[in-house]
Amino acid sequence: xxxxxxxxxxxxxxxxxxxxxxxxxxxxxxxxxxxxxxxxxxxxxxxxxxxxxxxxxxxxxxxxxxxxxxxxxxxxxxxxxxxxxxxxxxxxxxxxxxxxxxxxxxxxxxxx
Amino acid sequence: xxxxxxxxxxxxxxxxxxxxxxxxxxxxxxxxxxxxxxxxxxxxxxxxxxxxxxxxxxxxxxxxxxxxxxxxxxxxxxxxxxxxxxxxxxxxxxxxxxxxxxxxxxxxxxxxxx
Numbered sequence: 001x002x003x004x005x006x007x008x009x010x011x012x013x014x015x016x017x018x019x020x021x022x023x024x025x026x027x028x029x030x031x032x033x034x035x036x037x038x039x040x041x042x043x044x045x046x047x048x049x050x051x052x053x054x055x056x057x058x059x060x061x062x063x064x065x066x067x068x069x070x071x072x073x074x075x076x077x078x079x080x081x082x083x084x085x086x087x088x089x090x091x092x093x094x095x096x097x098x099x100x101x102x103x104x105x106x107x108x109x110x111x112x
Numbered sequence: 113x114x115x116x117x118x119x120x121x122x123x124x125x126x127x128x129x130x131x132x133x134x135x136x137x138x139x140x141x142x143x144x145x146x147x148x149x150x151x152x153x154x155x156x157x158x159x160x161x162x163x164x165x166x167x168x169x170x171x172x173x174x175x176x177x178x179x180x181x182x183x184x185x186x187x188x189x190x191x192x193x194x195x196x197x198x199x200x201x202x203x204x205x206x207x208x209x210x211x212x213x214x215x216x217x218x219x220x221x222x223x224x225x226x
Contacts, residue, residue: 034214043203043217089155091215099168100145100215104154 002027004092006103014111019077021106023090026071031094033066035075038087038105047075047088080110116218118204124224125194133189133221137206144187145215146179147203155203161187194225 003026013019035047048064050057050073057064061084063076073092077084087107093100117136125131137144146158159169161181172179176194181187191198201222205215 036215036217043219044205044215045217046214049214099157099160102147102155102157 002030002092002101004090004101004103006090006106008106009104010107010109012109012111013080015081016079019080019084019108019110020074021088021090021108022072022074023092023103024070024072025092025101027092028068028071029094030071030092032092033064033073034091034093034100035064036089036091038089040086044089077108080108082110082112084108085110116204116206116216118202118218118221120221121219122222122224124226126226127195128193131191131194131198131223131225133191133202133204133223135187135189135204135218136185137187137204138216139185141206141208141216143207143209144181145205145207146187146189147205149201149203149220150199158189158202191223194223196225199223199225 004023006023011019033050036044037047038044048059050064050066055066065074073090087105089105090103091100116138119134123131143162145160148156148158157171159172159179160167164181164184176192179189201220203217203220205217207213207215
């Protein structure tokens with residue numbers, strides 16, 4: 001079945017720096033990709049949903065890149081600020097298995 | 113829309129006791145998922161239902177854990193003879209369809225087994 005590997009598990013950056021989180025997946029048939037954000041004490045909230053037809057997706061303060069050839073999905077927070085401190089999870093679906101697969105998460109800390 | 117509702121928010125049980133966790137999905141959502149979250153293991157898939165039918169329970173521990181969805185408005189996760197290693201946050205999520213839609217997560221039930 002699908003395997004999703006997320007790196008790094010922990011990431012600490014200074015305010016204003018960029019932070020990059022990467023996920024690799026194994027099922028070439030996967031078609032839908034998600035990034036979720038979990039703030040301390042809160043539940044997971046969708047950050048962005050990405051379709052396989054779009055390689056670059058821009059959100060507010062971040063960019064999601066999808067490389068289907070390498071089966072790699074990345075989240076790039078540009079100019080991170082302390083409010084970005086949270087756990088981030090990638091998720092992959094639409095492949096051979098009929099469900100959504102999550103990465104193990106990245107705990108991001110943005111220091112002032 | 114109140115979102116996915118999980119009750120209770122916190123549950124403390126003694127070792128060997130039974131724990132039942134409740135989830136009310138968003139009305140109209142056909143898929144309901146259960147996950148377990150711990151610092152060590154991260155987010156673990158347990159099981160999911162589509163239109164109330166159990167579809168995939170490959171993540172459920174073979175013993176002591178069971179999940180049901182008796183109607184479209186709620187699902188339960190039952191843990192018999194709870195053990196300290198069952199301590200975790202149990203998350204319920206629902207979506208319109210199982211695969212290509214975002215999941216809406218509840219706030220979770222924090223289970224502490226003493």
